[in-house]
Amino acid sequence: MKITDKLIPGKANLEVYCDTLMELASNDSNILTVTSDSRGSGKLIPFAEKFPKQIVEVGIAEQNLVGVSAGLASTGKKVFAASPGCFLSTRALEQIKNDVAYSNYPVNLVGISSGVSYGALSTTHHSLHDVAALRAINNITIVVPADNFETKETIKAAAASTKPFYIKFGKKNMPHLHAKNDRFEIGKASTIIDGNDVAFIACGETVLPAVEAAKMLKKDGIKARVISMHTIKPLDTESILKSAEECKAVITVEEHSINGGLGEACASTIIEAGLFVPFKRMGIPDEETVAGSQNEIFEHYGISASGLSIVAKSLLR
């Protein structure tokens, strides 16, 4: 998109996930969604109503959700297992590691209402560790789509893949961040806005504040680049190094702990390439997360247009 473009409202990525799954399921009876009493929060009610034979309910039992999904996938079913990211990535971590990733069956694990989407429901319901935990597990692709386009393309790619995926979504309505003819590829970052002063490398719903920060910085004559690093594993190291070489500062933005997530993945990529660039990880610090809505939490930790602009200016100083 052009930095001067007005943001066009879109749907919640979760809704697009359901729409896309329904499109795929109408042509493929092997598409299954498996839920842990999570069809409501996963916006999967329309799917359940239209394809009652293609939804499997296991009740509130995340370990079983993943084990059963792996069993189903081993018979050729194309399984999307949906559960809040907080429970899915923690309670069922061993099942993800062994039954899915190590056994190599193509289960698509969908972490719904992830990050701090549940806001004031607080830490039990936040998933700020999922990317860190799963990055350390071999044989799983991790995708955090930013907008409706990235969501749709991710679901299509996951359904066609023979490898495990972890896909995380928030709940917020996201504006369209991609131009109509944009291309999408798992493992290849998308440049949302180009610029050479500072690079925001963001993922998921934090791409939006990065775009808003870029717009704000433009008023001060600062040209910001915004990268949607939707695929965290495998990481597009080429895109990261290009930003580190071409921009005067790099800021990573994620709805995740600053430990073990996108920021550290980018930092190690840059350091191992022998590059030096002023660098800052923006995310949730290692503390008990402040109470509030998702927007308030973002604002509190500087994941906002003004917060990111301040950091950018300080790095460029």
Added chain:
Amino acid sequence: MREYTNMELQIKSVKYRISVLKYIKMANTGHTGGSLSCIDILNVLYNDVLNVFPENFSDPDRDRYIQSKGHAVEALYVVLADRGFYSESDLETLCKYKSPYVGHPTRKVNGIEFNTGALGHGLPISAGIALAGKKDNKSYRVFTLIGDGELAEGSNWEAAMMAAHYKLNNLIAILDHNALQITGRTDEVCSPYPIVDKWKAFGWNVALVEGHNISALRKILNKTPIASEKPALIIADTVKGKGVSYMENEKKWHHGVPSDEEYELAIKELEAKLN
């Protein structure tokens, strides 16, 4: 499938036990007691029950066997070798550098469906496969072998509840009930009893069998589905370390490796049964 007599299968069991000890001794590691307790069950499954052969291992209609108590992998490796999935001499690399024959089941080994070994995983996986079979109107059956110490894992109970809900009568869990785990007697560590009542209350059909009685195992394991609308738990009463008198019912043989003298003694005792 070739029809074996009970006597022929009993002889196989003795030979399997000798092989299990041989490769554990060569590797200097392994789960001796549990492998010896479940070997008669595996013998009957692979030689009399499962329609699983090297030639049809990718056939979607094949029965499935998931070894949840993955630590007893030496028993599975030996039986799969005998079944023709690979040469038994491959097991000389057991647990050696870069060998596919690692200390828990892995799909790198021909004939193995899932990478197991962490406990409490086999039943959910098997429930998923059984559910797929129901959805696709397949007639295959899914067998999973679980340990009695393993019953403490909560994921078993999640799957038990769900398998009954979906009336998965094509799912058969076999409990290797040797009543010992690494710390000691299962009822003293954290009692899983009353096992029968618990599984019945979860909506399962429960059957009991002598776990080293080839004839009884053949009878019960071939009688599936056992109930028309329920998954089945077959509690096989077994003896940890079965077949080697000094190992039987001794917790130290959970993953004990015999010394040279102990090995000779064990092999002598087993070979005597072949004469």
